Amino acid sequence: MASLDPSLISGMPMFADFDQNALVAFVGKGHCHLVAKNHHVFSQDEEAHSFFLLLDGYVRVEQVRPGGEVIIVRYASAGELIGIAPALGRTTYPANTIAVVDCVVLGWPCSIWRDIVSRYPSFAAGVGQTIGARLQEAHDRIAEMATEQVQQRIANALLRLANQTGRKTEDGILIDFPISRQDLSDMTGTTLHTVSRTLSAWEKQGIVRSARKRIEILSGHRLVLIADNRA
Amino acid sequence: MASLDPSLISGMPMFADFDQNALVAFVGKGHCHLVAKNHHVFSQDEEAHSFFLLLDGYVRVEQVRPGGEVIIVRYASAGELIGIAPALGRTTYPANTIAVVDCVVLGWPCSIWRDIVSRYPSFAAGVGQTIGARLQEAHDRIAEMATEQVQQRIANALLRLANQTGRKTEDGILIDFPISRQDLSDMTGTTLHTVSRTLSAWEKQGIVRSARKRIEILSGHRLVLIADNRA
DNA sequence: TGCAAACGTTGAGCCCGATCAAATTGTCAA
């Protein structure tokens, strides 16, 4: 792996108070990896030796429950920190993280975490915000599961995906990586059958267009109405 | 309010690397408040001016959703930090926090947060662990709502309450503050009717003993079986 | 090229838990 260009990360607010030397030094301490589609970046309960920055691609973060069920915690896209176990006071990773397309990640040993956090307030603040957002999102999902119909939950999940990882196309917003009905049902706590039926119905109404492992949102507006239980 | 005894907090791991002077100085910067039962410690969306340590009592942390529904995020008991908005990169509180019994809280202005966190690694680590635990708990609840029956969710909620805030009695574990069926249904995403029926059934089987706003667990063992769907 | 496995669609039936309704009991304030 040739030397990495610090400009890869210099634009991120998290690195605002790294000067040029610090950036070079920090990037120099990292190891760059390619992770092929469907391979793990790291695994649940594994000793957390490194934390990572996703430079390119998309990963799925999932937890396997004691009973064997799988929930999809979230999808992460380029620019996000992943595997930040040390920020949560953990020595093992809490979840599986799997590349859904070929990915590029930059990893650092957890041993340098404490030094980085204490030396660079912008980094510490960025991590705090990241975790705060994840916590809020988790509570949003709890509230959804508690109070909303399956239709609304699926609509919300699609909207979240579109916001986090969507790519604009001619006709609407395309979710830019392969995602199956089973994945959607794991995100919304329902069955793939119901997801399939729901998407079929939406497709007839022109709200989405979907194919195998591919979903495009044609009318975000109507999807928002459904999510708010107004349609 | 007379001067506070630093020994109130010196035993907590979070303050492990505060020396005696630092403890005195830190406690000295705080303001002690009594919060009467059913009064807010702070309110959702309010400007976060302070963070708090709950010295005595129990508080309910709840979020009001845009649609007006209420979810109970958790109950916190003595020794826990609450209102730590700055750790999440927020300037407002994300939730209502309400005393369920008369409480004593110690509050510090958020302006000193950054200094404390950077100066005392044990504090920063403790905060990280706290947030990590909350995130994990949120994901546990998402998984429960996605995969478990109502009975199991209620059993899990009771077990969580017992772990976090239970007090041992002769016959079992008493949940040490007033909690209504409505509260339990807000925690589990069901209706108070179902909670009522379920508790009545359990009472007949000798698993719990309950009265108005009061629940005692007689057989934690059988409750665990129900939570795991083995009974 | 052909096969097997994964993915997606659709239908029928039914159960769990929500909704509507109403009586009862316990608690607090006057």
Place this chain on the structure above:
DNA sequence: TTGACAATTTGATCGGGCTCAACGTTTGCA
């Protein structure tokens, strides 16, 4: 002590979404 209200219990009914089942389609691998 008593009235008023909040909390709880219980019954009856209804419907959304899960389960079970079968079939069609695409992908990837040999």
